[in-house]
Amino acid sequence: MLSKKIVDRINLQINREMYSAYLYMAMSARQSEKGYNGIANWLMVQYHEEMFHAMKFYQYIIDQGGRPVLDKIDAPELKSDDVKETFKYVLEHEQFVTSSIRELLELALAEKDYATENLVRWYVDEQVEEEKNANDILQNLDLLGENKQALFMLNVELGKRTATIPLNFTAIDPAAAP
Numbered sequence: 001m002l003s004k005k006i007v008d009r010i011n012l013q014i015n016r017e018m019y020s021a022y023l024y025m026a027m028s029a030r031q032s033e034k035g036y037n038g039i040a041n042w043l044m045v046q047y048h049e050e051m052f053h054a055m056k057f058y059q060y061i062i063d064q065g066g067r068p069v070l071d072k073i074d075a076p077e078l079k080s081d082d083v084k085e086t087f088k089y090v091l092e093h094e095q096f097v098t099s100s101i102r103e104l105l106e107l108a109l110a111e112k113d114y115a116t117e118n119l120v121r122w123y124v125d126e127q128v129e130e131e132k133n134a135n136d137i138l139q140n141l142d143l144l145g146e147n148k149q150a151l152f153m154l155n156v157e158l159g160k161r162t163a164t165i166p167l168n169f170t171a172i173d174p175a176a177a178p
């Protein structure tokens with residue numbers, strides 16, 4: 001059984017994860033438009049990761065007998081479609097998500113809600129990886145400087161990214177039906 005405070009805060013986090021998905025989808029569209037299909041692929045895989053993050057919280061509320069409340073998702077605002085600026089924004093956004101997850105963990109600890117604490121710790125680890133991924137790409141972009149051929153090679157490399165999360169995360173098990 002979850003407290004109302006926890007359910008409300010997880011619902012807010014679902015919205016933030018859905019916004020993250022929307023943001024990366026918008027970034028992906030911009031890069032596709034420019035012909036950077038590998039970079040667009042990386043960002044679209046990120047979209048799937050974010051949807052998974054949202055749905056993991058969603059399923060947790062359901063499993064605990066609560067009600068996920070779906071709020072409006074803001075339109076993503078992209079300041080630039082430059083590749084380096086895009087990844088700077090990815091990192092900045094992930095840092096924001098990390099602080100949001102930390103806030104949720106602090107609430108779970110304050111409420112002595114150990115089940116939610118366990119769940120949120122999964123996201124704490126996930127955020128370390130999310131920030132590292134963005135930082136690694138930014139480092140590569142710094143190294144290649146203005147070299148267009150190297151940027152093309154990075155584009156090819158990012159095109160190889162595949163989702164590591166299960167993509168059937170919305171499947172409802174009919175066997176679980178009463």
Ligand code: OFO
Nearest residue numbers: 017020053097130
């Ligand atoms: Fe990018 O980790 Fe969820 O939001």
